[in-house]
Amino acid sequence: MTGTAPGTVRPGGRSARVRDAVREATLAELSEHGYRGLTVDNVAARSGVHKTTVYRRWGNADGLIADALDRAAAEPWPVPDTGTLAGDLRVLARLVLTGFTDPRQGPVARAFVLAAMQSDAAARALRAFYARRYEQAAVIVRRAAGRGEIPAGTDAAELVRAAVAPLFHRLFITGEPAGGADADRAADAACAAARIGAFVI
Template identity: 70%
Template sequence: MTASGATPGTVRPGGRTARVHAAVRAATLAELAEHGFAGLAIDSVAARSGVHKTTVYRRWGGPEGLVADALEQAAAEPWPVPDTGSAEGDLRGVVRLVLTGFTDPHGGPVARAFVAAAQQSATAAQALAGFFAARHAQAAVVVERAVDRGELPAGTDGADVIRCAVAPLYYRLFVSGEPVDEAVADRAAAAALAAARAGVLT
């Protein structure tokens, strides 16, 4: 805590600290999109953001800190969870959101860089786990609504249904290297829904 009672790095919202944070985060995402985690360099982030590299080193420590901060910020952002009126439509929408996140020409390289960072850094891995936990919690509402409508058994674990639905995408993207498209996403959603309806995920 500082003398003013504010935590360092969060003083004067909207002031210089906030502007520096936003500039460095934007530069980090741009560098990840262009060069991946392996090519993420403090000097490049500093040059792109207009923030002196000593400030970047002092506040973020290194590439791992930059990635962790970007993930923590992303976890706090709202996610456009679908509300189609049915468990089938909602689950399909959630899985397609994940698919788009990895295949979008602009956001896809960043999403892949986050996963690559987590494989190489414990700090990034912890931040990615926090990001996934936040996303699962946000998306679990589609399962809660389905339970309330009587489409799924009481006690169905919403986060587990979401994990089951998106897992095939991650397997193809990061393990087997098999193609991933909307048909794959829809099958994954259908399989998770079938398991939930059968009471497997309670």
């Protein structure tokens, strides 16, 4: 099959500039209007890219979201290296918390999660994004196992999920406030569980 899938463009030159402009417009529209308010027409107008081009390359709002998340997943994540699993998980949990509560980044990060609750395509894109993040964070678990802090065979993705899941629960389920102490508590609980082999596969 030939052709370009929605959200994919050839890198370099004008195509790269178009993709950057559309991505920035998508993030701005998501931040201001949420998933329900995200439209190809508005993104095209905001980006200065002709809407025919946006429709052809991204297809619809889901294609715009998928491409934005795909590009975000490819960006390096500042994985901590504090020398201990507990320290690494605390930094990681606080990093995730900041991503959702920062005045500039927070609205976009929250919009992605809320979009995933309303769209199967957005949910698939978000799962792929977090799968990449788990891959990047796996080094934390490998280092900890090498130091003898946790058993070999500990599932990195499950451990990282456990370290940040309470924050998602507060932010998106109950609407409770979430702060640094909550992030530390979640990380410490996940660390304690890992030490007794709770995440060994």
